[in-house]
Amino acid sequence: MADSTRPELPGVLARMWGREPAPRRGPKPSLDLARITKAATEIADADGLAAVSMNNVASRLGVAPMSLYRYVGSKDELLLAMLDAAAGEPPSPDGLSRREYLARWTRANVDLFVARPWLLSIAERPPLGPRGLLWLERLLAALDDTPLDDNEKILIGTTLSGYARNEASLIITLEGSSKDGTEPSSAAAYGELMAELVDEETYPRLARISRGRVFAGGDAAWIDEGDFWSSLDLLLDGIDSLIARRRGANTRP
Structure with a gap:
């Protein structure tokens, strides 16, 4: 008898964990969650997450969009699979x-x-x-x-x-x-811009910092290791x- 206190896994989670019962008869499916997730990830890598849709994924795989819903019930489920695969x-x-x-x-x-x-x-x-x-x-x-x-x-x-x-x-x-x-190209440029903008009466601490060495660094990149x-x-x-x-x-x- 099944344990009624255990939550039922959503379909996509069951597939991600290999918990989905294997079909007993019939030909082997041409699709699986791994192929769908890979195609969606390739689209996101190339064109961003906004380009990921069931239609675009289906087109990349050469199948009808409705065939994806056997493996992922919605775009949210697909995103869950993509997040885990990319990790x-x-x-x-x-x-x-x-x-x-x-x-x-x-x-x-x-x-x-x-x-x-x-x-x-x-x-x-x-x-x-x-x-x-x-x-x-x-x-x-x-x-x-x-x-x-x-x-x-x-x-x-x-x-x-x-x-x-x-x-x-x-x-x-x-x-x-x-x-x-749209933004200063370096921390040094940011410091120079801040020094021009702030006054010592309203922003005494920032004025002191911007005129000091905190933002010095020549043309080095913004992010410093x-x-x-x-x-x-x-x-x-x-x-x-x-x-x-x-x-x-x-x-x-």
């Missing part, structure tokens, strides 16, 4: 320390989004596919030797993935705007501090 494999621990692995995990997230900017618009949904959940599993494994509770570990994953999305969004936005001339790692260090320092506090609390008499 790929999470970085391997490779004997890294906890802090080193969390840094590598976060950097890999940034690289993933920068390589496929269209992922940013769908990546805020919680992971449900096998690849997305493996990323979360690897991060949790890096926290195994800490006294943090499960909720705190999940929050760390949410915080680091959110930082990665924000960093990737900043890279993509600034690179695009500097190319079309040092800035990324410095900001990430702030988050990792906070995680280390939380772990130290929990360990201290657990050793008190």
Whole structure:
């Protein structure tokens, strides 16, 4: 007898996890979720997420649009499959320390989004596919030797993935705007523009900063690797501090 307390998996999730019952008779289907997802991903890579539609995917595969609905019930289901497929494999621990692995995990997230900017618009949904959940599993494994509770570990994953999305969004936005001339082309140019705009009475702190060395850097690109790692260090320092506090609390008499 089936367990009535277990949720019934939506069709696309069952297929992503290999849980869909295999057909007993008849010819092997010419389509499968992997082929559909690959075609949709290729369209998104070439023309952006807005170009992904059931009609366009069907046309790329040379089939009728209605034939896709046996595998994906809607565009939202297709996006869920695309998000998981694009995630790929999470970085391997490779004997890294906890802090080193969390840094590598976060950097890999940034690289993933920068390589496929269209992922940013769908990546805020919680992971449900096998690849997305493996990323979360690897991060949790890096926290195994800490006294943090499960909720705190999940929050760390949410915080680091959110930082990665924000960093990737900043890279993509600034690179695009500097190319079309709508924004300053470098941090130095931004500092010069700010210095021209702000006055010392209303914006005393920004006036001091803009006239200092904070935005100096010649014509270097907006996004500096040092800035990324410095900001990430702030988050990792906070995680280390939380772990130290929990360990201290657990050793008190």
